[in-house]
Amino acid sequence: MVSWVRLTVLLLLAAALYAPILAASSEGQEFYPCSQCHAALTVTGQSRSNEFHGIDLAEGAHGGLYCSNCHQAPQVDVLVGGVNISIPGLHPRDSLMDLNKVCSTCHADIYRDYQLHAHGNQTYTCSGGTAELVEGYKGVGYWFHICPEYRDLSVEPAKACVECHNPHDPTMPALSILPEPSDRPSPPDESSIALGGVVAVLAGLGIILWVAPIGKRGGEP
């Protein structure tokens, strides 16, 4: 009897703990802070790696940094500049753009380039319009823009820093390449031209053979 009570209590506790996570994952749009599960997860000023997340700051372009350079120790989910991070999955663009503040702390020059649209790629927007990512010619991922008039377009950065650069290993990996270019269009069938050439040569010969005897005859006294 006691064991049944214990089991029920354990199940209720588990349900209470995982309910927000299940709700978040089923809706797909809600995010929860890391501390929801990792209440005791902290970073110290000396942390440089995390085996579970596969992070090792001894390697890569951010090699030599400490976790606390970007995460406000001892909390993991608060970054420098007061930006909060959440897990899991696809974050909305605005929250990803928020993370740019962290990158700009050290990379001010590149961030300036980014703001001037000289670093990273850009996209355009129009009032009342949308853009759909479609698979296009030869497998290219192409943004199909739908605008009411296609006028007064404005350019903005297409991606946040972390969409291209993994913050823990920021060198951008090479992407797969697309198929080879098409062959140059071939000119039309030239057999008719060749036939025309043969006809012209034969006609020329015919004229010579026809004219020559006349010339000879005309030359006789």
Added chain:
Amino acid sequence: MSGSRRVDEKRRNLLKAGVFAAGISFIGVSRSTLMSMLKPVSLSEVLGVPPRRETEETLARKAEWKEERIKEWCSRKVEEICREYGEGSEECAEARRRCEAVKVKATPARQGVAFAMALDVNKCIGCRRCAYACVMENNVARNNGIEWIKVLEAPREGEAIDFLHAKLDYTDAPKEDMVYVPVACMHCENPPCVMACPVRATWREPDGIVVVDYERCIGCRYCMTACPYGARHFNWGVPEPSVLELNPNMHILGNVPRQVHVVEKCTWCIHRTRDGGIPACVEVCPVGARVFGDLNDPESPIRRVLEEYGAFVLKPEAGTRPRFFYFFGPARTPAAKEGGGEK
């Protein structure tokens, strides 16, 4: 008799001396002087008439006329698609949506704008996404094998690029010892294609975009021969763009569906850039290697990279003064690992 022979001899000697002097001066003169002497002269400069350009009114009228023709053609295609896939099909709905959205614009060049593009050779990974997004954006017919952008893979020797051994049909990239150089229309300040056109069907707009009037082009292909960059392409067959992939945002001097036997080329997505947007190749580039902007705007991205990193152009000896620049940026995209890169 002997007097006339003496005169002949004198004339011959004089001619010999002239040829000799010309030869010496040709060898002796500096290359830059020679280049300045050989500056291309357009017919309009010699005759003192302004270069041919359509007026805004004419272009607007043409755009209106073209839009009607395209909508007629498009609705015929929609009927075919709906018959093939069924009225309630996704294909039918998509074709109808694109057809109804067709808009042929005639947006004129903005005053004081000088467009230019630059490409970071250090960043480019040769993935060809720009070339294929360009096909999608510009309603290039898939049946003629035309792609306006060609990506060259060339061996890198220090700071030099060995274009003699460049190739187009590579299947693995990026490689450590190679650079990738996408080539399309350079929108030259001295465009030889414009000078070669016998019917003045192509010209340079005030904002620097070299355009083609498809209605006027007679398909003689002189411009293709004149272009040192192989940037112009000829429609040997009747172009058949797919309505299901039709881009409804069109410009009369840009991506309107073309007819057979006309020449076409990159227009820096005139239908986007004239209205404040960016070309499709800039948008799709996964490494952000391309930069586009107004040379006259000190805050534009193009000014930023040119001032920061300098630039070079292809075939400067041709004297075409391209507005498409290449530069070596601060960081290089690493080579792909064995077995290909990430998707």
